[in-house]
Amino acid sequence: MSGLRRTVYGLMLLFGVGSWLAINGIYAELPFMAHRLPEGYSIAATLGIAIQVGNVGPLCYTFLRRKYGEAAQGPAIHFIFLIGILCAILLAFLWSVTVPVGGGQRASVPLIALTCGLALLDATSSVVFWPFAARFPSIYVTALATGEALSSTLPGVLSWIQAAGDGGVCAQSGAPLFSVSAYFGILAAVALFSLAAYRRLAAAQLSNPNSGRTINSIQEEEEVPKEYQRVADEGGVTMVMPAAAAAAA
Numbered sequence: 001m002s003g004l005r006r007t008v009y010g011l012m013l014l015f016g017v018g019s020w021l022a023i024n025g026i027y028a029e030l031p032f033m034a035h036r037l038p039e040g041y042s043i044a045a046t047l048g049i050a051i052q053v054g055n056v057g058p059l060c061y062t063f064l065r066r067k068y069g070e071a072a073q074g075p076a077i078h079f080i081f082l083i084g085i086l087c088a089i090l091l092a093f094l095w096s097v098t099v100p101v102g103g104g105q106r107a108s109v110p111l112i113a114l115t116c117g118l119a120l121l122d123a124t125s126s127v128v129f130w131p132f133a134a135r136f137p138s139i140y141v142t143a144l145a146t147g148e149a150l151s152s153t154l155p156g157v158l159s160w161i162q163a164a165g166d167g168g169v170c171a172q173s174g175a176p177l178f179s180v181s182a183y184f185g186i187l188a189a190v191a192l193f194s195l196a197a198y199r200r201l202a203a204a205q206l207s208n209p210n211s212g213r214t215i216n217s218i219q220e221e222e223e224v225p226k227e228y229q230r231v232a233d234e235g236g237v238t239m240v241m242p243a244a245a246a247a248a249a
Contacts, residue, residue, distance in 0.1 A: 009143045011197040012133060016147020017154060018194025019125040022084055022118040023051060025155035025187045026091075032162065032180050036096045038106045047115050054119025058127045074202065076128050080121045081195035087114050087121075088188035092181040132198075154190065158183060 026047065034041045064072045094110040101107045133144040162176045162183060 005139075008136070008140055008201070011201050012136065012140045012143035013147040013150070014197040015194055015201060016129065016133075016144040017150050018081060018084070018191045018198075019129055019148045019151050020122045021151045021155065021187055021191055021194070022088055023054075023115070023122050024152040025088075025158075025184070026115055026118070028152075028155035028159040029180060029183055031159070032176055032183070033095060033111075036180075037108050037111070038098055039108060043108060043111070046112055050112050050116040051119040053116050054121075054123035057120040057124035061124050061127055073128060073132060076124070077132065077198055078195070080125050080128065081191060081198070084118060084121045085188050085191045085195070087118050088184050088191060090114055092184040092188070095180055095184065132202075155187065158186060 027044070030041070030044060034043065037043050039046065061072070061076055064076070091111070091114050094114065095108075097108070097110045098106040099109045101109075129144060129148075130141075133141050162178055164177055
């Protein structure tokens, strides 16, 4: 790949990192939070239920897409990132806050509520990010997949580094290298970089009115062998097929 193509690949990879970063980050940080929460490690089961609520997100986006078409994609991606960053910042301050729930018991309501909100956003990213990546040549779609994989690897690495604060032990028996609040602050910063990567990719696109295919000003259009040609179907999706078959179609 040329330098320009590597730039596109790197931006797409960073864009993908923001997909499931927050939810993966919460679970990676549980060893440092559980001892401060009234539920202890059983909070994981409650968070699991809260995350399932996130499945409503893709359904809501489907209705928006049917109503507004392609115009819904850009605002949806911005919404996912901006609200996700806000939730991560709120987690930095509210993760240990509890509220009374009756019977003299307390519950980590802010943590559960913010996890539910982040699950809605992260689940929706799966149906919003991929159509955006599909506008690019196929090699860049692999960058998005790699970025999504890193959205679970990065929080795990951060948690591992955090545990090295006192001889590599976890928070229950030693001081972590940095606090839980700092951890969520780092995740918010990473999500901000992911948003910046998306904006750079989106700003570099020039719309092709004939085929609906997006051509990027920061990468060269893939060459098509002379015996093939590009054909746009009724839905505006561009395909590459043999010239003879394209003429027959």
